[in-house]
Amino acid sequence: MSQGNTQSQNAQTTGHVWDGDLEECTNPLPAWWLWAFYFTIIFSITYWVMYPAWPVGKGFTTGTSTITYKNDKGVEKTTHWSTRALLAQDLQQAREKQKPYFDKVAAMPFEAIAKDPQMSNFVASAGKVLFSDNCAACHMSGAQGKLAFAPNLVDDDWIYGGTYDKIQATITGGRHGIMPAKGGADLNDGEIDSLANYVLSLSGSQADAAKATVGNELFHGKGACFSCHGADGKGNQDIGAANLTDKIWLWADVKAGGPADKNVAAVKAVITSGLNKGVMPAWTGRLSADQIKLLTVYVHDVLGGGSKK
Amino acid sequence: MIDHGKIEKNLGLMLVLVMIAISIGGLVEVVPLFFIKGTVEEVKTPEGINMVRPYSALELRGRDIYIREGCYLCHSQMIRPFRDESMRYGHYSLAAESKYDHPFQWGSKRTGPDLARVGKKYSNEWQVQHLIAPRSVVPESVMPNYPWLMSPLDTSDVGDRMAALRTTGVPYSVSKAEYDNNVKDFGADVAKQLHIPDAKKNLIEQAQTGKYDGNAADVTEMDAVVAYLQVLGTMVDFSKFDNDSFVKFR
Numbered sequence: 001m002s003q004g005n006t007q008s009q010n011a012q013t014t015g016h017v018w019d020g021d022l023e024e025c026t027n028p029l030p031a032w033w034l035w036a037f038y039f040t041i042i043f044s045i046t047y048w049v050m051y052p053a054w055p056v057g058k059g060f061t062t063g064t065s066t067i068t069y070k071n072d073k074g075v076e077k078t079t080h081w082s083t084r085a086l087l088a089q090d091l092q093q094a095r096e097k098q099k100p101y102f103d104k105v106a107a108m109p110f111e112a113i114a115k116d117p118q119m120s121n122f123v124a125s126a127g128k129v130l131f132s133d134n135c136a137a138c139h140m141s142g143a144q145g146k147l148a149f150a151p152n153l154v155d156d157d158w159i160y161g162g163t164y165d166k167i168q169a170t171i172t173g174g175r176h177g178i179m180p181a182k183g184g185a186d187l188n189d190g191e192i193d194s195l196a197n198y199v200l201s202l203s204g205s206q207a208d209a210a211k212a213t214v215g216n217e218l219f220h221g222k223g224a225c226f227s228c229h230g231a232d233g234k235g236n237q238d239i240g241a242a243n244l245t246d247k248i249w250l251w252a253d254v255k256a257g258g259p260a261d262k263n264v265a266a267v268k269a270v271i272t273s274g275l276n277k278g279v280m281p282a283w284t285g286r287l288s289a290d291q292i293k294l295l296t297v298y299v300h301d302v303l304g305g306g307s308k309k
Numbered sequence: 310m311i312d313h314g315k316i317e318k319n320l321g322l323m324l325v326l327v328m329i330a331i332s333i334g335g336l337v338e339v340v341p342l343f344f345i346k347g348t349v350e351e352v353k354t355p356e357g358i359n360m361v362r363p364y365s366a367l368e369l370r371g372r373d374i375y376i377r378e379g380c381y382l383c384h385s386q387m388i389r390p391f392r393d394e395s396m397r398y399g400h401y402s403l404a405a406e407s408k409y410d411h412p413f414q415w416g417s418k419r420t421g422p423d424l425a426r427v428g429k430k431y432s433n434e435w436q437v438q439h440l441i442a443p444r445s446v447v448p449e450s451v452m453p454n455y456p457w458l459m460s461p462l463d464t465s466d467v468g469d470r471m472a473a474l475r476t477t478g479v480p481y482s483v484s485k486a487e488y489d490n491n492v493k494d495f496g497a498d499v500a501k502q503l504h505i506p507d508a509k510k511n512l513i514e515q516a517q518t519g520k521y522d523g524n525a526a527d528v529t530e531m532d533a534v535v536a537y538l539q540v541l542g543t544m545v546d547f548s549k550f551d552n553d554s555f556v557k558f559r
Contacts, residue, residue: 052559053343071553082559087390087401088552094392133397137446138435146446149438277523279432285548286399286430 050055051081085216101126102290110164114301127298130291134283138157143303148251150280154305157248161237162307168296170280171287177240177278182271183223191218195225202244206260240278251275347558350405352545360545362495363479364410364537365502366467366512367519371537373470374530375414378455382492385416386425386541399426400547403555411477426542433521436535458531459522468508481505 011258012022048054051063062080070076101122105113113119132141138150143154151159159177160170182192191214198215200207219225219233224232228241235243247256252266283292285303300306316323342348352360364372375381388394390401402425407413431439438445441459443452471481482488482504491500502511516528521535 055345060341060345069553071551073551075323075551077553077556079556082389082556084401084556084559085553087392087395088556090392091395091552134430137431138438140446141448149434149446191429277432277434281429281432288335 001299006238089241102294105290105294105297110297110300113297119303120297123273123294123297124302127294127302130295131298134287138280143299145250147249147253150278151250152248152305153299153303155248156305156307157243157246158237158251158305159235159242162300162305164296164300164306166237167299167306169293171292171295171299172282172284172289174282175240175278175280177275179228179241179270179275181274183225185222185224187218187223187271191222192268192271193264194218195223195271196264199233199244199267199271200254200263203247205254205256205263207248207264208249208260251278349408349556350403350558352403352405354546354549358496359494361403361405361408362401362499362544363474363481363503364404364540365515366471366508367515367533368537369470370462370467370530371425372410372414372535374458375537378514380424381414381416382418383420384422384424385419386413386423386469387415388423388425393529394423398423400540400545401555402542403545404558406542408481408543409474411474411479412531421450423536424541428539428541428543433519433535433539434523436538437522437531439476440531440534458534459529462516462528462530462533464509464512464528467512468505469477471505471508475505 011025011027013094015202016024016025018222026192047062048061052060052067053063054061065081067076067081067085067089068076068078069085069092071088101119104116104119105123108116108119113123131143137142139145139153140150143153151157156162158166160166183195194211194215195218196215197207197211198213198219198305200214201209201212219229220231228239229235232240233244242250247254249266252263252270254263254266287295316326354360363369386397386402386407388398388400388402395401402415406425407415435446435478439447439452440455442454442456443450460463471479472483475481475483480487480491480494480503482491482500483506488500491503494500501507502515513528515536516524516532519532519536521533521539522529522531
């Protein structure tokens with residue numbers, strides 16, 4: 001061992017000796033490490049003093065660090081540090097930054113918001129986020145809608161109305177599409193077939209003219225379809241009855257120029273089973289009134305399908 | 310003093326002592342929470358009714374299927390108190406909101422979005438469509454399809470499942486006294502749903518009136534899962550509280 005232990009002669013040893021010459025060194029810890037270790041101790045003591053740390057009985061040491069914030073009602077509160085208080089402060093600061101804009105959203109009429117360049121920029125960016133988080137799941141990310149599920153919001157066809165007020169009412173209270181099966185009347189298959197042909201003929205789609213004539217009578221008679229969809233088939237936005245005279249279809253998979261028998265079958269399926277779906281949830285609890293107003297302008301003007309009064 | 314040599318030469322003893330030493334680290338973090346007032350927030354209506362209630366029989370079956378299908382592997386149920394999360398998902402989760410969850414579904418992995426407040430956000434139709442074929446409504450989704458949820462729900466053992474949770478302290482009732490207690494704590498309507506002897510009847514009734522899968526006639530697993538999803542995060546009515554009402558509990 002004469003070669004290897006030259007260094008250990010300078011180092012301190014524990015004093016234990018095994019086998020006559022095997023010693024155990026006690027080299028001191030590197031100074032940087034030792035000081036880093038002392039620092040962590042000092043850090044943790046500082047932390048205990050400043051932040052909630054030790055449980056004591058039914059409570060805990062709350063620390064000297066405080067957070068001051070104003071809640072939604074404008075009441076200023078100071079409390080010990082906690083992530084919940086930190087969030088309240090964070091939200092308050094964000095609210096104050098957005099306040100000038102949301103104050104304007106609340107105060108300005110819809111048309112004025114849409115015309116004001118600065119406000120429409122705000123609506124476009126804030127509305128996009130709100131739409132993606134809340135609306136896109138059903139209406140799809142481009143608001144193009146989905147067949148037999150949720151309507152397209154970009155076109156100018158509206159089930160419940162496309163004015164500012166109607167859109168706001170739709171978002172606030174939600175919607176639920178209802179159409180009684182077979183018009184609530186006891187229509188047989190032949191009659192439903194005739195009706196389907198008539199409904200297709202309303203929008204100038206290919207249909208059997210003879211059946212459509214029979215369907216016309218059923219529409220305005222036994223089937224009582226006119227009571228919701230109107231005598232002219234143009235629908236009624238107050239109760240969400242669709243306009244049947246355009247070529248926009250939400251529930252029936254009618255393809256313009258597609259095979260007539262498939263189109264008839266698609267319309268028949270809807271008449272036969274009726275509708276008890278097309279549910280849009282009410283957003284009033286989840287979104288604030290200002291957010292709903294902002295989304296209304298977003299849908300009406302940024303997506304661009306809104307209709308004039 | 311214990312002779313160190315004895316510990317080092319006796320592996321069994323060392324194992325036990327190591328485990329004790331490590332568990333102290335866990336215990337000092339966990340045990341105080343059982344004693345600190347406000348760990349689990351008290352959330353009551355002005356009339357003194359608890360807002361957070363145990364799951365109904367149908368919702369409980371839905372939760373079991375949620376666990377069976379491993380939904381927790383991609384979805385958390387814990388909205389943390391950060392601005393971005395509260396903007397996207399809603400009010401941060403309260404401890405009280407998962408007090409009847411055994412085991413809780415907080416999770417820490419979000420491949421999909423947090424579901425703590427997904428209840429009532431979408432329609433039943435959307436939930437059904439999305440569970441059967443997620444990409445038909447969210448094209449960029451990577452969630453698997455769950456078409457087999459449209460199969461009939463096994464309702465035979467729902468009472469046993471509730472009884473098992475009862476042993477962990479969830480106030481499902483068996484006796485009249487427990488039932489009456491639930492009426493006091495949760496109101497009569499909820500108390501009925503928590504009564505184990507009526508579990509199967511309640512389950513079928515809720516599935517048929519709720520039409521969660523769009524079909525009143527049969528009771529499917531879809532009914533249960535959608536009923537569960539639609540109740541998530543909806544029990545506490547935050548409109549009854551200031552936005553900082555729950556700060557004082559931390």
